[in-house]
Amino acid sequence: MMSDAFLGNALIHAYGKCKCVEGARRVFDDLVVKDVVSWTSMSSCYVNCGLPRLGLAVFCEMGWNGVKPNSVTLSSILPACSELKDLKSGRAIHGFAVRHGMIENLFVCSALVSLYARCLSVKQARLVFDLMPHRDVVSWNGVLTAYFTNREYEKGLALFSQMSSKGVKADEATWNAVIGGCMENGQTEKAVEMLRKMQNLGFKPNQITISSFLPACSILESLRMGKEVHCYVFRHWLIGDLTAMTALVYMYAKCGDLNLSRNVFDMICRKDVVAWNTMIIANAMHGNGKEVLLLFESMLQSGIKPNSVTFTGVLSGCSHSRLVEEGLQIFNSMGRDHLVEPDANHYACMVDVFSRAGRLHEAYEFIQRMPMEPTASAWGALLGACRVYKNVELAKISANKLFEIEPNNPGNYVSLFNILVTAKLWSEASEARILMKERGITKTPGCSWLQVGDRVHTFVVGDKNNMESDKIYNFLDELGEKMKSAGYKPDTDYVLQDIDQEEKAESLCSHSEKLAVAFGILNLNGQSSIRVFKNLRICGDCHNAIKYVSKVVGVTIIVRDSLRFHHFRNGNCSCQDLW
């Protein structure tokens, strides 16, 4: 029993700061007399440790015990309502604040601005903001975020530039809100620009800046910029921040370097479910199914409970590595052992598991037995496999479903067309093409790119715009001879399969991914691997050709296409030719 409330409250606070919920709770339970500070400290400890529900519970209990909340209590419990999107409780607290004369309090109002921004609309947030007697930078940051999270990006930026004229000095968090706002609204390049501005004005990016900015490196797939950020994290002692480290793990994987991704992951001391999921997804997209299963095992062993994202990652890892029985077993264990009911995504992953392994009829049966409407990704997995395993009947069925679900996706028409052409069903193929034309859908042009030094070089089919075009084509000719003597045969199917007239005329040699690979090898600068990115799926002949290139030249070639990473090494690809 502890009778010194002063000491007890200080201890609860200290435990809370160290994220030790159990310690705080023990002291709290031991207190003979609990005052408003004890209750407030305990509930805000829960909120700050990511347990908003428990925080709210303590807040309610406080009322039943006849202790009246003050403005500190209210401003610390409101973020819990925001996080839970619990508008009902939030409004009740708003009412309480009005009735008890706390509505002029800066902290309470700022918390209310954020609550309404998150749960309702800019309008409501703005109403509270406009009625405030005084505003400081925190309230401004709240209203800025209100615009950004409610798809009013331009207005948010406009408000940001008005801040200084209203006599409010932006702080670190303002810049974080702006950078986060750019990212949330798909303005990746703008986020890069804003980070530069922030630094130029002398603000120091912190772990939150880093966490919200790193996805920009992942989206732009700029390993170079990602490494710069990593250096910054290292130099500024941010390597203890779980969120920033997790963002680094994802960035490295997305930029094609799974080894560095793993190195960062291994440095994380207390891995949470998001960190584990990130590492699992990273390995899944690089086709390391066996590693995915090992990670899943270690995750369970370290006592972290898997969630629905975990299973999406694990199952997609199984599909990319032909691990059918393993995938099926894990799928069946989801609800039974882990209390995670499979959703449409998980079902789609299982369709992919069967499809990639060539068990197309099982995949089709599985789709038909789904308890919910199959999504485009389920039918898309089946259609993709129909091309690899040359199954025209199922291709037609899945393509027709896809034409209903997503009539404007050109990829589905092109896939069906290609499958029909390969099967030499010319008239049906032209029907597919006519359908596409009637609906006014045009094929997305294939495009590949890679980073050399600080520049990104882009290639389209038959590209002659590169400064080194002559060198590239000569090199490809030279390489072609060596590849042929190593056993490479160009697959002319893929010439026929191209839809556009100009593309038909071009030889296989000029596909964008081949040009990018050649350019990469010519600019290796002593490195032993290159990383190429493509917007569509890699072409079948290119896939085969690059296997030979990796052998003849003796380099590792990593190609990220629209579905996954392919690691070409010594004549083989990590996808086991399930491209």
Place this chain on the structure above:
DNA sequence: ATAGGGTTAG
């Protein structure tokens, strides 16, 4: 003594 804004995975 207790407080508001900015964060990672499909």
